[in-house]
Amino acid sequence: MYGSNPFAAQDGWNAGNGQSSWNTSVPPPSIFGALPYPSVSTTLPGAITLKFTSLSPTILNCKVIGPRNETYFRVVTDGGHTVLKDAQGSNIALLEWRDRPTVEARCLVAKQSMGQWLRLSTDRSHRFMIHNGVAYSWSPYDRFLQLSIPGSYDILARVSKTHDVVMLELTAHAIQLGLLELGVLATILLQCGKSID
Secondary structure: OOOOOOOHHHHHHHHHOOOOOOOOOOOOOOOOOOOOOOOOOOOOOOOEEEEEEOOOOOOOOEEEEOHHHOEEEEEEEEOOEEEEEEOOOOEEEEEEOOOOOEEEEOOOEEEEEHHHHOEEOOOOOOEEEEEOOEEEEEEEEOOEEEEEOOOOOOOOEEEEEOOOOEEEEEOHHHHHOOOHHHHHHHHHHHHOOOOOO
């Protein structure tokens, strides 16, 4: 009847009512909702979510809240040092903000430059970190920074940000791999707004 053009019926209707299909005051027919639309999951399946809250004024002074609204970590900056503390107040990691900023984490990361620990790829598209001999990659995807093992499609963790909260989602697999504290530490460095190279 109207050929293979699905909008030809609209043109025919417009012509029958004395309207031109070129009339810009008449909106074209809507197809919103007519086709399936892929949606992005709001959370990683089976992941725990840690929220960096009470940013004062940045992630370098904040609380890290986990499931059941419990405080898991605190981030405290005083002068040229930032300390990551666990819920009991024990120091987990130390960040020193010098000409060449350094990072160290008790039993996890030997003292080294931040840029060496979170090494920028040659094409500057992602950062690598190594834990227990395994390389991990932080890469931007959509509105997230995602952690994965290069060559794998499995997302181990991801970071997202709003104006007043930074969220880190960690899968059970990431926690089994010992990436809880390292994920928190990397999130702080990747979201702090300072140069780490």
